[in-house]
Amino acid sequence: MSAKDTISLAHTARCKLMIAADQPDRNLRFILGHAFTLDKLRLRVLEIETENGGLEDDSELSTLNAERPRRVSFPNNSRSHTTTRNRSPPPGGKAQFDSSSSDDGYEEDDEEEDEEADDGLSLRRFTSATAQPPRMIEDEDSDGEDENENEPVSPPPLPTDMELQTITEGPESEDLAGLYQHVKGCPCSAEHQNAPGITRAWELPQKPGYEGKRLAVVEVAA
Incomplete structure (x- = not known):
């Protein structure tokens, strides 16, 4: 590229x-x-x-209007501190255990664990699946249809002449006018550059079901 x-x-x-x-x-x-x-x-x-x-x-x-990123350099620390530990020699004598006493202790512990496990076991009777009523399967399509019904499928209705007169008599929206000029002057798309110039803009009140979408009425430059 x-x-x-x-x-x-x-x-x-x-x-x-x-x-x-x-x-x-x-x-x-x-x-x-x-x-x-x-x-x-x-x-x-x-x-x-x-x-x-x-x-x-x-x-x-x-045109990017962006600052050159700064490069961060870290000092090269060539010194390495290594610590060595003197290992102590293993003890000369090994501990001796009585094998007979340890085996007897293990056998007693195993017997106690087996008795506790036997006490926790019991027979339980469960009903057959055929005796239970069938489960109701939710229809996923119905949920999708409900979601689609909530989404607007048509553009918001245009304001009437009386509403336009009331809106244009109110305060102007410099924010939307500046955003329009910024998008129009962007070289990303030729269609935006061919858009007509505007002098003023008024923001329309949001309609129910169209929250989050900003609409405006503009005055096209002569």
Whole structure:
């Protein structure tokens, strides 16, 4: 992969990271995934720059607007401290045990364990499986249908003219306007660059069943 392609992918990962971080219902899994991808691509750009002795077009690298990662060097501690312990010689004499007394003790312990095990054993009578009523099997499809019913399948309804008039008379949303301009100016997609410019934006109130989705009304520039 060339340096230009790597920088383009890194820019795309950076844009997706910013968009995911700006969402009101942030998904930590998406944010960490985009962040790890961006870090790997930045390291790849540095490897290509080191191998080729510098990139041909430094302006592309500046579009990432990212600082060069610092390399942490650790001092080489060549001194090694080794400690040796003097092993004490094994005792000359070996302990002698009375084999007859130890065998008698083991036999008595085994007999006591067998008696305790016999006391815990007993015969139990269980009912046959054929005598029990059949189990009810849950229908997995019904759960899936209930989940699908809760999910919206159509876009939220558009506000009426009276609602639009009330919304546009209220405060503007500079946050959504800036987010729109950021996505429009991103070179990741040509479709975004062809989007019309806007001057103002108003955020619409969330409808029931569409929580977490931000909708806005914009004023297109002439």
